[in-house]
Amino acid sequence: MxxxxxxxxxxxxxxxxWDPHAFYDRVIGPERRAALFAAVDLDGMNEQVDLGADFRATIYAKAEEHPDFGDEIRMWHDRWIEMAExxxxxxxxxxxxxxxxxxxxxxxxxxxxxxxxxxxxxxxxxxxxxxxxxxxxxxxxxxxxxxxxxxxxxxxxxxxxxxxxxxxxxxxxxxxxxxxxxxxxxxxxxxxxxxxxxxxxxxxxxxxx
The missing domain is CATH 3.40.50.1000 (HAD superfamily/HAD-like)
Structure with missing residues (x-):
């Protein structure tokens, strides 16, 4: 051949x-991270970004939908590079x-x-x-x-x-x-x-x- x-x-x-779970475990702890991922479809949110949706607007809108986890969700944008290292x-x-x-x-x-x-x-x-x-x-x-x-x-x-x-x-x-x-x-x-x-x-x- x-x-x-x-x-x-x-x-x-x-x-x-690329390991968002490890990032959140480090920053907010495994228990809070598990609750976050159980309550919020972060993978679906990220898929929309991967399909071309606006990076900041998509993540911040998701944070507005889930105010109990708003700060953590916004990290997906504000501290994104820390998930990719x-x-x-x-x-x-x-x-x-x-x-x-x-x-x-x-x-x-x-x-x-x-x-x-x-x-x-x-x-x-x-x-x-x-x-x-x-x-x-x-x-x-x-x-x-x-x-x-x-x-x-x-x-x-x-x-x-x-x-x-x-x-x-x-x-x-x-x-x-x-x-x-x-x-x-x-x-x-x-x-x-x-x-x-x-x-x-x-x-x-x-x-x-």
Whole structure:
């Protein structure tokens, strides 16, 4: 089998950590965090942001709906970057090393428009993709088939020539259904080994310097 023509990275929990539960556990304690997530559909709120809804307005409106948790909900906007840290240095090294060898690297991420700007200020690598496919701009999210089709069409790369990594099994399954090569991300070491197996990097290149 020929090697992939382009590599596609998810962002959250692939290039940078994303763990709102850990943030709230640290800031308000596990008991209050559990009550917050039980009372408020924060995942649904975040999905609306990922679909392109206004970052601040969406979160602040949810806070108004749940005044008992208003301060905590507003943290999702006001302290959002603390939920998206630290960066995963080895994954960033792999991305840049691929590009240094002339391999195109695309993003395919569920991410809000404004929250992406915030993240890119902290992590400039998010501005370095050869092509960006970000849900907030496209108004569609993984694992919907349409967002994968957009990447195929706009990049011009055939499905079987794309290698995609993501930390969610449902997103991986959707890509596999379209014929993409895939890797379920469970840590940068396994991803590095896959890139070596695909003859995209040498073992030395895939190792952290």
């Amino acid at each position: 020929t090697r992939p023509e382009a590599v596609v990275f998810d962002i959250g929990n692939v290039l940078l950590h 630290p960066g995963i240095d080895h994954s960033m090294h792999l991305m840049r090393t691929l590009q240094g060898k002339g391999v195109p690297v695309f993003s395919l991420s569920n991410f809000g428009v404004d929250s992406y700007v915030v993240a890119a200020q902290r992590y400039p690598i998010l501005n370095e993709f050869d092509r960006d496919f970000v849900s907030g701009h496209l108004k569609m999210i993984k694992p919907d088939a349409a967002i994968y089709e957009v990447l195929e069409t706009q990049s011009g790369v055939a499905p079987g020539a794309l290698l995609f990594t993501d930390d969610r099994a449902d997103n991986i399954s959707a890509a596999q259904a379209r014929g993409w090569r895939t890797h379920l991300f469970e840590g940068p070491e396994g991803w590095a080994a896959r890139l070596v197996a695909e003859s995209l990097l040498t073992a030395e290149e895939a190792s952290m310097p």
